Protein backbone atom coordinates (compact mmCIF):
# COMPACT_ATOMS: atom_id res chain seq x y z
CA UNK A 332 0.00 0.00 0.00
CA UNK A 333 2.75 2.33 1.08
CA UNK A 334 4.65 1.48 -2.08
CA UNK A 335 1.67 2.37 -4.20
CA UNK A 336 1.37 5.81 -2.63
CA UNK A 337 5.11 6.23 -2.94
CA UNK A 338 5.13 5.50 -6.63
CA UNK A 339 2.11 7.72 -7.11
CA UNK A 340 3.97 10.62 -5.46
CA UNK A 341 5.24 13.46 -7.61
CA UNK A 342 9.04 13.93 -7.83
CA UNK A 343 8.72 16.97 -5.54
CA UNK A 344 6.82 14.96 -2.90
CA UNK A 345 9.37 12.16 -3.14
CA UNK A 346 12.16 14.67 -2.62
CA UNK A 347 10.47 16.06 0.52
CA UNK A 348 9.94 12.56 1.96
CA UNK A 349 13.50 11.48 1.34
CA UNK A 350 14.74 14.73 2.92
CA UNK A 351 12.56 13.97 5.98
CA UNK A 352 14.07 10.49 6.24
CA UNK A 353 17.57 11.93 5.89
CA UNK A 354 16.86 14.41 8.72
CA UNK A 355 15.71 11.58 11.01
CA UNK A 356 18.79 9.49 10.13
CA UNK A 357 20.99 12.50 10.80
CA UNK A 358 19.20 13.08 14.19
CA UNK A 359 19.69 9.45 15.17
CA UNK A 360 23.38 9.55 14.19
CA UNK A 361 24.01 12.76 16.16
CA UNK A 362 22.15 11.41 19.23
CA UNK A 363 24.13 8.16 18.96
CA UNK A 364 27.39 10.08 18.75
CA UNK A 365 26.52 12.18 21.83
CA UNK A 366 25.45 9.08 23.76
CA UNK A 367 28.60 7.29 22.64
CA UNK A 368 30.75 10.11 23.91
CA UNK A 369 28.73 10.29 27.19
CA UNK A 370 28.43 6.58 28.04
CA UNK A 371 31.62 5.50 26.30
CA UNK A 372 33.60 8.12 28.25
CA UNK A 373 32.83 6.51 31.64
CA UNK A 374 32.17 2.94 30.57
CA UNK A 375 35.25 2.29 28.42
CA UNK A 376 37.80 2.81 31.23
CA UNK A 377 35.66 0.43 33.43
CA UNK A 378 35.61 -2.24 30.70
CA UNK A 379 39.35 -1.94 30.07
CA UNK A 380 40.02 -2.14 33.84
CA UNK A 381 37.74 -5.18 34.23
CA UNK A 382 39.32 -7.04 31.30
CA UNK A 383 42.96 -6.38 31.94
CA UNK A 384 43.16 -5.88 35.74
CA UNK A 385 40.06 -7.90 36.92
CA UNK A 386 38.20 -4.90 38.40
CA UNK A 387 34.44 -4.61 38.89
CA UNK A 388 32.28 -5.72 35.99
CA UNK A 389 30.72 -2.70 34.21
CA UNK A 390 26.99 -2.08 34.59
CA UNK A 391 25.28 -4.53 32.18
CA UNK A 392 22.60 -2.06 31.21
CA UNK A 393 25.16 0.57 30.37
CA UNK A 394 27.26 -1.97 28.41
CA UNK A 395 24.18 -2.92 26.35
CA UNK A 396 23.46 0.73 25.75
CA UNK A 397 27.02 1.17 24.50
CA UNK A 398 26.64 -1.78 22.11
CA UNK A 399 23.39 -0.35 20.81
CA UNK A 400 25.16 2.92 20.46
CA UNK A 401 27.90 1.37 18.35
CA UNK A 402 25.28 -0.33 16.15
CA UNK A 403 23.58 3.02 15.65
CA UNK A 404 26.88 4.65 14.75
CA UNK A 405 27.55 1.97 12.13
CA UNK A 406 24.00 2.45 10.80
CA UNK A 407 24.53 6.22 10.65
CA UNK A 408 27.86 5.83 8.86
CA UNK A 409 26.38 3.48 6.27
CA UNK A 410 23.44 5.77 5.70
CA UNK A 411 25.86 8.64 5.22
CA UNK A 412 27.84 6.62 2.69
CA UNK A 413 24.71 5.61 0.73
CA UNK A 414 23.50 9.15 0.77
CA UNK A 415 26.82 10.35 -0.56
CA UNK A 416 26.67 7.85 -3.41
CA UNK A 417 23.06 8.70 -4.18
CA UNK A 418 23.90 12.38 -4.42
CA UNK A 419 26.82 11.69 -6.72
CA UNK A 420 24.72 9.53 -9.05
CA UNK A 421 21.92 12.08 -9.07
CA UNK A 422 24.34 14.89 -9.77
CA UNK A 423 25.84 12.97 -12.68
CA UNK A 424 22.39 12.24 -14.12
CA UNK A 425 21.43 15.88 -13.78
CA UNK A 426 24.64 16.94 -15.48
CA UNK A 427 23.97 14.51 -18.33
CA UNK A 428 20.38 15.75 -18.71
CA UNK A 429 21.58 19.34 -18.68
CA UNK A 430 24.17 18.63 -21.36
CA UNK A 431 21.56 16.87 -23.49
CA UNK A 432 19.16 19.75 -23.07
CA UNK A 433 21.65 22.41 -24.06
CA UNK A 434 23.55 20.60 -26.81
CA UNK A 435 22.53 19.99 -30.39
CA UNK A 436 22.61 16.19 -30.73
CA UNK A 437 23.93 16.25 -34.33
CA UNK A 438 26.85 18.67 -34.09
CA UNK A 439 27.46 18.82 -30.35
CA UNK A 440 27.27 22.63 -30.47
CA UNK A 441 25.08 24.59 -28.07
CA UNK A 442 21.51 24.59 -29.31
CA UNK A 443 18.86 27.18 -30.02
CA UNK A 444 17.83 27.32 -26.34
CA UNK A 445 21.25 27.50 -24.74
CA UNK A 446 23.11 29.51 -27.40
CA UNK A 447 21.61 32.96 -26.80
CA UNK A 448 22.02 32.78 -22.98
CA UNK A 449 25.65 31.70 -23.47
CA UNK A 450 26.23 34.74 -25.71
CA UNK A 451 24.47 36.94 -23.18
CA UNK A 452 26.72 35.58 -20.41
CA UNK A 453 29.79 36.29 -22.54
CA UNK A 454 28.51 39.79 -23.24
CA UNK A 455 27.88 40.62 -19.57
CA UNK A 456 31.26 39.20 -18.60
CA UNK A 457 32.88 41.69 -21.00
CA UNK A 458 30.66 44.61 -20.00
CA UNK A 459 33.20 46.51 -17.86
CA UNK A 460 36.27 45.66 -19.88
CA UNK A 461 37.94 47.09 -22.98
CA UNK A 462 36.65 44.14 -24.92
CA UNK A 463 33.48 43.70 -26.89
CA UNK A 464 31.63 40.79 -28.34
CA UNK A 465 31.15 40.22 -32.06
CA UNK A 466 28.10 38.11 -32.82
CA UNK A 467 28.21 36.25 -36.11
CA UNK A 468 25.32 34.65 -37.89
CA UNK A 469 26.58 31.92 -40.21
CA UNK A 470 24.20 30.41 -42.74
CA UNK A 471 25.02 27.70 -45.26
CA UNK A 472 24.40 28.64 -48.89
CA UNK A 473 22.20 26.25 -50.87
CA UNK A 474 21.92 23.72 -48.06
CA UNK A 475 18.45 22.71 -49.21
CA UNK A 476 19.86 21.83 -52.60
CA UNK A 477 22.70 19.81 -51.07
CA UNK A 478 20.10 17.89 -49.07
CA UNK A 479 17.73 17.41 -51.99
CA UNK A 480 20.39 16.32 -54.44
CA UNK A 481 22.55 14.15 -52.18
CA UNK A 482 20.25 12.93 -49.42
CA UNK A 483 19.95 13.73 -45.75
CA UNK A 484 22.83 11.55 -44.68
CA UNK A 485 25.27 13.64 -46.66
CA UNK A 486 23.39 16.75 -45.49
CA UNK A 487 24.08 15.75 -41.88
CA UNK A 488 27.67 15.09 -42.73
CA UNK A 489 27.97 18.57 -44.20
CA UNK A 490 26.48 20.11 -41.05
CA UNK A 491 28.79 18.27 -38.67
CA UNK A 492 31.83 19.08 -40.79
CA UNK A 493 30.94 22.76 -41.03
CA UNK A 494 30.29 22.88 -37.26
CA UNK A 495 33.69 21.38 -36.57
CA UNK A 496 35.43 23.74 -38.97
CA UNK A 497 33.78 26.71 -37.30
CA UNK A 498 34.75 25.46 -33.84
CA UNK A 499 38.32 24.84 -34.94
CA UNK A 500 38.61 28.34 -36.35
CA UNK A 501 37.11 30.16 -33.34
CA UNK A 502 39.37 31.22 -30.46
CA UNK A 503 39.10 29.19 -27.22
CA UNK A 504 36.81 31.76 -25.58
CA UNK A 505 34.39 31.80 -28.52
CA UNK A 506 30.86 30.41 -28.32
CA UNK A 507 29.12 28.53 -31.11
CA UNK A 508 25.51 27.37 -31.29
CA UNK A 509 23.41 25.77 -33.98
CA UNK A 510 20.16 27.68 -33.91
CA UNK A 511 18.44 26.45 -37.05
CA UNK A 512 18.69 23.71 -39.67
CA UNK A 513 21.72 25.24 -41.35
CA UNK A 514 22.26 28.29 -39.17
CA UNK A 515 24.99 28.80 -36.62
CA UNK A 516 25.50 31.74 -34.33
CA UNK A 517 28.88 32.52 -32.78
CA UNK A 518 30.18 35.02 -30.30
CA UNK A 519 33.81 36.07 -29.93
CA UNK A 520 35.37 38.67 -27.68
CA UNK A 521 37.60 41.23 -29.37
CA UNK A 522 39.53 44.37 -28.48
CA UNK A 523 37.34 47.24 -29.48
CA UNK A 524 40.15 48.96 -31.34
CA UNK A 525 41.08 45.79 -33.21
CA UNK A 526 37.99 45.21 -35.28
CA UNK A 527 40.11 43.85 -38.12
CA UNK A 528 40.89 40.82 -35.95
CA UNK A 529 37.22 39.91 -36.38
CA UNK A 530 37.44 40.55 -40.13
CA UNK A 531 40.37 38.15 -40.32
CA UNK A 532 38.58 35.55 -38.25
CA UNK A 533 35.38 35.68 -40.30
CA UNK A 534 37.29 35.64 -43.58
CA UNK A 535 39.01 32.52 -42.29
CA UNK A 536 35.65 30.92 -41.39
CA UNK A 537 34.30 31.70 -44.86
CA UNK A 538 37.43 30.20 -46.42
CA UNK A 539 37.76 27.13 -44.16
CA UNK A 540 34.13 26.11 -44.40
CA UNK A 541 34.20 26.11 -48.19
CA UNK A 542 36.78 23.34 -48.51
CA UNK A 543 35.34 20.24 -50.24
CA UNK A 544 33.56 17.73 -48.00
CA UNK A 545 33.91 14.08 -48.91
CA UNK A 546 31.64 11.26 -47.93
CA UNK A 547 31.10 7.86 -49.56
CA UNK A 548 33.09 8.85 -52.62
CA UNK A 549 30.93 11.91 -53.10
CA UNK A 550 32.32 15.39 -52.83
CA UNK A 551 30.24 18.46 -52.07
CA UNK A 552 31.22 22.03 -51.52
CA UNK A 553 29.22 24.14 -49.12
CA UNK A 554 29.85 27.84 -48.73
CA UNK A 555 28.56 30.13 -45.98
CA UNK A 556 27.23 33.67 -45.74
CA UNK A 557 28.01 35.56 -42.56
CA UNK A 558 26.57 38.65 -40.87
CA UNK A 559 28.34 40.32 -37.94
CA UNK A 560 27.09 42.68 -35.23
CA UNK A 561 29.20 44.16 -32.44
CA UNK A 562 28.05 44.88 -28.91
CA UNK A 563 29.59 48.30 -28.37
CA UNK A 564 28.56 49.58 -31.77
CA UNK A 565 27.96 53.22 -32.38
CA UNK A 566 25.03 52.66 -34.71
CA UNK A 567 21.95 54.82 -34.74
CA UNK A 568 19.90 54.11 -31.64
CA UNK A 569 23.06 53.52 -29.58
CA UNK A 570 22.50 52.15 -26.09
CA UNK A 571 23.51 48.75 -24.90
CA UNK A 572 22.33 45.80 -26.88
CA UNK A 573 21.55 42.42 -25.46
CA UNK A 574 22.46 39.16 -27.16
CA UNK A 575 19.02 38.76 -28.77
CA UNK A 576 19.27 42.18 -30.40
CA UNK A 577 22.81 41.42 -31.60
CA UNK A 578 21.66 38.13 -33.10
CA UNK A 579 18.87 39.97 -34.88
CA UNK A 580 21.32 42.47 -36.37
CA UNK A 581 23.79 39.77 -37.35
CA UNK A 582 20.88 38.02 -39.07
CA UNK A 583 20.05 41.13 -41.09
CA UNK A 584 23.70 41.51 -42.12
CA UNK A 585 23.80 37.82 -43.07
CA UNK A 586 20.75 38.29 -45.25
CA UNK A 587 22.55 41.21 -46.90
CA UNK A 588 25.53 38.92 -47.60
CA UNK A 589 23.17 36.44 -49.27
CA UNK A 590 21.74 39.19 -51.46
CA UNK A 591 25.19 40.30 -52.46
CA UNK A 592 26.00 36.89 -53.88
CA UNK A 593 26.64 34.59 -50.88
CA UNK A 594 29.95 33.10 -49.77
CA UNK A 595 30.90 36.41 -48.09
CA UNK A 596 30.40 38.42 -44.93
CA UNK A 597 29.05 41.83 -43.95
CA UNK A 598 29.04 43.89 -40.77
CA UNK A 599 25.62 45.15 -39.80
CA UNK A 600 24.78 48.71 -40.83
CA UNK A 601 21.55 50.43 -39.95
CA UNK A 602 20.41 51.06 -43.53
CA UNK A 603 20.33 47.29 -44.02
CA UNK A 604 17.34 47.24 -41.70
CA UNK A 605 15.49 49.73 -43.93
CA UNK A 606 16.35 47.72 -47.03
CA UNK A 607 15.02 44.62 -45.39
CA UNK A 608 11.82 46.37 -44.37
CA UNK A 609 11.31 47.53 -47.97
CA UNK A 610 12.09 44.05 -49.25
CA UNK A 611 9.48 42.56 -46.89
CA UNK A 612 6.91 45.11 -48.06
CA UNK A 613 7.61 44.12 -51.66
CA UNK A 614 7.29 40.50 -50.70
CA UNK A 615 3.85 40.90 -49.15
CA UNK A 616 2.86 43.11 -52.09
CA UNK A 617 3.78 40.28 -54.45
CA UNK A 618 1.89 37.73 -52.37
CA UNK A 619 -1.22 39.89 -52.50
CA UNK A 620 -0.71 41.01 -56.09
CA UNK A 621 -0.61 37.57 -57.72
CA UNK A 622 -4.17 36.52 -56.85
CA UNK A 623 -5.33 40.10 -57.38
CA UNK A 624 -4.17 39.93 -61.03
CA UNK A 625 -1.69 42.79 -60.71
CA UNK A 626 0.93 40.93 -62.76
CA UNK A 627 0.40 41.29 -66.48
CA UNK A 628 2.21 40.30 -69.65
CA UNK A 629 3.82 42.95 -71.85
CA UNK A 630 5.03 42.12 -75.32
CA UNK A 631 8.23 42.97 -77.15
CA UNK A 632 8.38 42.62 -80.94
CA UNK A 633 10.75 40.13 -82.50
CA UNK A 634 11.84 41.07 -86.00
CA UNK A 635 13.53 39.36 -88.92
CA UNK A 636 16.39 41.84 -89.39
CA UNK A 637 16.85 41.12 -93.09
CA UNK A 638 13.25 41.74 -94.11
CA UNK A 639 12.09 43.88 -91.20
CA UNK A 640 9.09 41.58 -90.79
CA UNK A 641 7.49 40.93 -87.40
CA UNK A 642 7.90 37.25 -86.49
CA UNK A 643 6.50 37.15 -82.98
CA UNK A 644 6.62 38.60 -79.47
CA UNK A 645 8.53 37.95 -76.27
CA UNK A 646 6.32 38.13 -73.23
CA UNK A 647 7.87 40.22 -70.45
CA UNK A 648 6.20 40.35 -67.05
CA UNK A 649 5.18 43.64 -65.44
CA UNK A 650 3.75 44.36 -62.02
CA UNK A 651 1.07 47.03 -62.12
CA UNK A 652 1.32 47.72 -58.42
CA UNK A 653 -1.26 50.07 -56.89
CA UNK A 654 1.45 51.21 -54.49
CA UNK A 655 4.65 51.34 -56.54
CA UNK A 656 3.36 51.82 -60.08
CA UNK A 657 4.77 49.77 -62.97
CA UNK A 658 7.48 47.55 -61.50
CA UNK A 659 10.27 45.89 -63.51
CA UNK A 660 10.68 42.11 -63.51
CA UNK A 661 14.30 42.64 -62.47
CA UNK A 662 12.85 43.64 -59.08
CA UNK A 663 10.05 41.14 -58.53
CA UNK A 664 11.22 37.98 -60.34
CA UNK A 665 14.14 37.35 -57.92
CA UNK A 666 11.82 37.86 -54.94
CA UNK A 667 9.14 35.60 -56.40
CA UNK A 668 11.86 32.98 -56.95
CA UNK A 669 13.03 33.30 -53.41
CA UNK A 670 9.60 32.99 -51.82
CA UNK A 671 8.76 30.08 -54.08
CA UNK A 672 5.98 31.82 -55.97
CA UNK A 673 7.70 32.01 -59.34
CA UNK A 674 5.93 28.88 -60.61
CA UNK A 675 2.47 30.17 -59.77
CA UNK A 676 3.25 33.66 -61.08
CA UNK A 677 4.68 32.34 -64.33
CA UNK A 678 1.76 29.98 -64.94
CA UNK A 679 -0.74 32.80 -64.52
CA UNK A 680 1.23 35.03 -66.89
CA UNK A 681 1.60 32.30 -69.49
CA UNK A 682 -2.14 31.55 -69.30
CA UNK A 683 -2.90 35.21 -69.99
CA UNK A 684 -0.29 35.40 -72.75
CA UNK A 685 -1.62 32.30 -74.52
CA UNK A 686 -5.08 33.80 -74.43
CA UNK A 687 -3.75 37.10 -75.85
CA UNK A 688 -1.67 35.37 -78.52
CA UNK A 689 -4.65 33.42 -79.81
CA UNK A 690 -5.91 36.73 -81.13
CA UNK A 691 -2.76 37.32 -83.17
CA UNK A 692 -1.94 36.22 -86.72
CA UNK A 693 -1.22 32.46 -86.55
CA UNK A 694 2.19 33.01 -88.14
CA UNK A 695 3.36 34.91 -85.05
CA UNK A 696 5.21 33.11 -82.28
CA UNK A 697 5.10 33.72 -78.52
CA UNK A 698 8.27 33.48 -76.41
CA UNK A 699 8.14 33.17 -72.63
CA UNK A 700 10.97 33.36 -70.11
CA UNK A 701 11.35 30.42 -67.75
CA UNK A 702 13.18 30.75 -64.45
CA UNK A 703 15.86 28.20 -63.46
CA UNK A 704 13.75 27.53 -60.35
CA UNK A 705 10.89 26.33 -62.55
CA UNK A 706 13.21 23.87 -64.27
CA UNK A 707 13.86 22.25 -60.90
CA UNK A 708 10.21 21.22 -60.79
CA UNK A 709 9.97 17.70 -62.26
CA UNK A 710 6.34 18.42 -63.24
CA UNK A 711 7.18 21.58 -65.14
CA UNK A 712 6.83 20.08 -68.63
CA UNK A 713 3.45 18.54 -67.73
CA UNK A 714 2.21 21.82 -66.27
CA UNK A 715 3.18 23.75 -69.38
CA UNK A 716 1.58 21.21 -71.71
CA UNK A 717 -1.56 21.35 -69.60
CA UNK A 718 -1.74 25.13 -70.04
CA UNK A 719 -1.34 24.72 -73.80
CA UNK A 720 -4.03 22.08 -73.92
CA UNK A 721 -6.46 24.21 -71.91
CA UNK A 722 -5.93 27.26 -74.07
CA UNK A 723 -5.88 25.41 -77.38
CA UNK A 724 -2.76 27.33 -78.44
CA UNK A 725 -0.57 25.30 -80.84
CA UNK A 726 2.72 24.19 -79.19
CA UNK A 727 4.56 24.90 -82.44
CA UNK A 728 3.97 28.63 -81.90
CA UNK A 729 5.40 28.63 -78.39
CA UNK A 730 9.07 29.18 -77.55
CA UNK A 731 10.53 29.02 -74.09
CA UNK A 732 13.65 30.97 -73.16
CA UNK A 733 16.01 29.45 -70.66
CA UNK A 734 19.15 31.22 -69.49
CA UNK A 735 22.62 29.77 -69.73
CA UNK A 736 22.76 29.77 -65.93
CA UNK A 737 20.20 26.92 -65.87
CA UNK A 738 22.65 24.58 -67.52
CA UNK A 739 25.05 24.51 -64.59
CA UNK A 740 22.44 23.56 -62.06
CA UNK A 741 21.35 20.09 -62.95
CA UNK A 742 22.08 19.32 -66.52
CA UNK A 743 20.39 15.91 -66.46
CA UNK A 744 17.05 17.19 -65.18
CA UNK A 745 17.12 20.21 -67.50
CA UNK A 746 17.84 17.99 -70.47
CA UNK A 747 14.93 15.67 -69.75
CA UNK A 748 12.46 18.57 -69.30
CA UNK A 749 13.68 20.35 -72.40
CA UNK A 750 13.57 17.15 -74.43
CA UNK A 751 10.00 16.35 -73.48
CA UNK A 752 8.88 19.91 -74.30
CA UNK A 753 10.63 19.69 -77.61
CA UNK A 754 8.96 16.38 -78.37
CA UNK A 755 5.64 18.19 -78.02
CA UNK A 756 6.68 20.73 -80.62
CA UNK A 757 7.73 23.61 -78.35
CA UNK A 758 10.94 25.46 -79.33
CA UNK A 759 13.76 26.22 -76.92
CA UNK A 760 15.93 29.37 -76.98
CA UNK A 761 19.08 29.90 -74.99
CA UNK A 762 18.66 33.38 -73.50
CA UNK A 763 21.36 35.85 -72.45
CA UNK A 764 23.87 33.86 -74.47
CA UNK A 765 27.47 34.84 -73.82
CA UNK A 766 27.01 35.67 -70.14
CA UNK A 767 26.80 32.19 -68.62
CA UNK A 768 29.89 30.31 -69.80
CA UNK A 769 28.08 27.35 -71.29
CA UNK A 770 30.50 24.98 -72.94
CA UNK A 771 30.26 23.83 -76.51
CA UNK A 772 29.60 20.29 -75.37
CA UNK A 773 26.66 21.52 -73.27
CA UNK A 774 25.28 23.40 -76.24
CA UNK A 775 25.52 20.32 -78.41
CA UNK A 776 24.02 17.97 -75.87
CA UNK A 777 20.84 20.05 -75.44
CA UNK A 778 18.15 20.14 -78.11
CA UNK A 779 18.26 23.95 -78.43
CA UNK A 780 16.62 25.75 -81.35
CA UNK A 781 18.03 29.26 -81.05
CA UNK A 782 20.71 31.40 -79.42
CA UNK A 783 19.82 34.86 -78.12
CA UNK A 784 22.95 37.00 -77.84
CA UNK A 785 22.77 39.02 -74.64
CA UNK A 786 22.00 42.69 -75.06
CA UNK A 787 25.20 43.73 -73.26
CA UNK A 788 27.20 42.53 -76.29
CA UNK A 789 24.86 44.15 -78.80
CA UNK A 790 24.97 47.54 -77.08
CA UNK A 791 28.80 47.42 -77.28
CA UNK A 792 28.53 47.31 -81.07
CA UNK A 793 27.88 51.02 -81.22
CA UNK A 794 31.10 52.01 -79.44
CA UNK A 795 33.77 49.33 -79.58
CA UNK A 796 35.59 47.45 -82.31
CA UNK A 797 36.24 44.43 -80.01
CA UNK A 798 32.53 44.29 -79.37
CA UNK A 799 31.94 43.63 -83.03
CA UNK A 800 34.48 40.79 -83.09
CA UNK A 801 32.72 39.14 -80.13
CA UNK A 802 29.28 39.36 -81.71
CA UNK A 803 30.64 38.04 -84.99
CA UNK A 804 32.21 35.12 -83.13
CA UNK A 805 28.89 34.30 -81.50
CA UNK A 806 27.03 34.56 -84.79
CA UNK A 807 29.46 32.19 -86.47
CA UNK A 808 29.19 29.83 -83.50
CA UNK A 809 25.44 29.75 -84.14
CA UNK A 810 26.10 29.01 -87.81
CA UNK A 811 28.52 26.24 -86.89
CA UNK A 812 25.93 24.63 -84.64
CA UNK A 813 23.17 25.27 -87.21
CA UNK A 814 21.28 27.38 -84.70
CA UNK A 815 19.45 30.57 -85.70
CA UNK A 816 20.55 33.62 -83.73
CA UNK A 817 18.61 36.53 -82.21
CA UNK A 818 20.28 39.79 -81.22
CA UNK A 819 18.72 41.33 -78.10
CA UNK A 820 18.77 45.04 -77.34
CA UNK A 821 18.93 46.54 -80.83
CA UNK A 822 18.66 50.19 -79.84
CA UNK A 823 19.36 52.14 -83.02
CA UNK A 824 19.78 51.97 -86.76
CA UNK A 825 23.57 51.97 -86.55
CA UNK A 826 23.60 48.76 -84.54
CA UNK A 827 20.92 47.38 -86.83
CA UNK A 828 23.09 48.11 -89.86
CA UNK A 829 26.06 46.28 -88.36
CA UNK A 830 23.95 43.26 -87.49
CA UNK A 831 22.42 43.14 -90.93
CA UNK A 832 25.94 42.84 -92.30
CA UNK A 833 26.60 39.73 -90.23
CA UNK A 834 24.06 37.44 -91.82
CA UNK A 835 20.51 36.36 -91.37
CA UNK A 836 19.60 37.35 -87.84
CA UNK A 837 16.53 37.99 -85.82
CA UNK A 838 16.49 40.96 -83.50
CA UNK A 839 14.53 42.79 -80.87
CA UNK A 840 15.03 46.00 -78.97
CA UNK A 841 13.95 49.56 -78.32
CA UNK A 842 14.70 50.45 -81.94
CA UNK A 843 11.40 48.74 -82.71
CA UNK A 844 9.63 50.12 -79.67
CA UNK A 845 9.35 49.38 -75.98
CA UNK A 846 7.40 46.38 -74.70
CA UNK A 847 3.66 47.11 -74.68
CA UNK A 848 0.64 45.71 -72.90
CA UNK A 849 -1.93 43.42 -74.53
CA UNK A 850 -4.24 46.20 -75.71
CA UNK A 851 -1.44 48.23 -77.33
CA UNK A 852 -0.08 45.08 -78.94
CA UNK A 853 -3.49 44.33 -80.44
CA UNK A 854 -3.72 47.85 -81.76
CA UNK A 855 -0.30 47.51 -83.37
CA UNK A 856 -1.28 44.20 -84.94
CA UNK A 857 -4.57 45.61 -86.15
CA UNK A 858 -2.70 48.38 -87.96
CA UNK A 859 -0.47 45.75 -89.58
CA UNK A 860 -3.53 43.67 -90.40
CA UNK A 861 -2.05 40.87 -88.33
CA UNK A 862 -4.90 39.90 -86.05
CA UNK A 863 -6.21 36.36 -86.21
CA UNK A 864 -9.00 36.36 -88.75
CA UNK A 865 -10.40 33.10 -87.45
CA UNK A 866 -10.59 34.42 -83.94
CA UNK A 867 -14.05 35.84 -83.24
CA UNK A 868 -12.67 38.46 -80.92
CA UNK A 869 -10.32 39.66 -83.62
CA UNK A 870 -13.15 40.20 -86.05
CA UNK A 871 -15.45 41.93 -83.62
CA UNK A 872 -12.50 43.83 -82.20
CA UNK A 873 -13.80 43.29 -78.69
CA UNK A 874 -11.34 43.39 -75.86
CA UNK A 875 -11.52 39.83 -74.67
CA UNK A 876 -7.89 39.01 -74.07
CA UNK A 877 -7.24 37.82 -70.55
CA UNK A 878 -5.57 41.07 -69.67
CA UNK A 879 -8.28 43.26 -71.13
CA UNK A 880 -10.97 41.26 -69.41
CA UNK A 881 -9.20 41.78 -66.15
CA UNK A 882 -8.99 45.48 -66.75
CA UNK A 883 -12.61 45.70 -67.76
CA UNK A 884 -13.79 43.93 -64.61
Ligand code: C2E
Pocket residue numbers: 631646647648659660661664677680700701702762763786819820821822839840841842846
Ligand atom coordinates in the same frame (compact mmCIF):
# COMPACT_ATOMS: atom_id res chain seq x y z
P1 C2E B 1 15.39 39.34 -70.91
O1 C2E B 1 14.73 38.03 -71.12
O2 C2E B 1 16.79 39.49 -71.38
O3 C2E B 1 14.44 40.40 -71.56
C1 C2E B 1 14.88 41.48 -72.30
C2 C2E B 1 14.96 42.70 -71.46
O4 C2E B 1 15.63 43.71 -72.16
C3 C2E B 1 13.60 43.28 -71.12
O5 C2E B 1 13.69 43.87 -69.84
C4 C2E B 1 13.43 44.34 -72.17
O6 C2E B 1 12.54 45.34 -71.79
C5 C2E B 1 14.83 44.85 -72.25
N1 C2E B 1 15.12 45.46 -73.54
C6 C2E B 1 14.54 45.20 -74.71
N2 C2E B 1 15.09 45.93 -75.67
C7 C2E B 1 16.06 46.67 -75.12
C8 C2E B 1 16.99 47.66 -75.63
O7 C2E B 1 17.04 47.98 -76.79
N3 C2E B 1 17.84 48.20 -74.73
C9 C2E B 1 17.81 47.85 -73.43
N4 C2E B 1 18.68 48.44 -72.61
N5 C2E B 1 16.95 46.96 -72.93
C10 C2E B 1 16.08 46.38 -73.78
P2 C2E B 1 12.63 43.60 -68.75
O8 C2E B 1 11.28 43.52 -69.36
O9 C2E B 1 12.86 44.55 -67.66
O10 C2E B 1 12.97 42.14 -68.29
C11 C2E B 1 14.12 41.90 -67.58
C12 C2E B 1 14.33 40.45 -67.38
O11 C2E B 1 13.35 39.91 -66.51
C13 C2E B 1 14.21 39.64 -68.65
O12 C2E B 1 15.38 39.73 -69.35
C14 C2E B 1 13.93 38.28 -68.12
O13 C2E B 1 15.13 37.64 -67.78
C15 C2E B 1 13.17 38.57 -66.85
N6 C2E B 1 11.76 38.31 -67.07
C16 C2E B 1 10.81 39.09 -67.63
N7 C2E B 1 9.61 38.47 -67.63
C17 C2E B 1 9.81 37.27 -67.06
C18 C2E B 1 8.96 36.15 -66.76
O14 C2E B 1 7.75 36.13 -67.04
N8 C2E B 1 9.52 35.07 -66.17
C19 C2E B 1 10.84 35.04 -65.86
N9 C2E B 1 11.32 33.95 -65.26
N10 C2E B 1 11.67 36.06 -66.10
C20 C2E B 1 11.16 37.16 -66.71
Ligand code: CA
Pocket residue numbers: 645700732762
Ligand atom coordinates in the same frame (compact mmCIF):
# COMPACT_ATOMS: atom_id res chain seq x y z
CA1 CA C 1 14.31 36.63 -72.59
Ligand code: CA
Pocket residue numbers: 762763783785786819
Ligand atom coordinates in the same frame (compact mmCIF):
# COMPACT_ATOMS: atom_id res chain seq x y z
CA1 CA D 1 17.92 38.18 -72.53
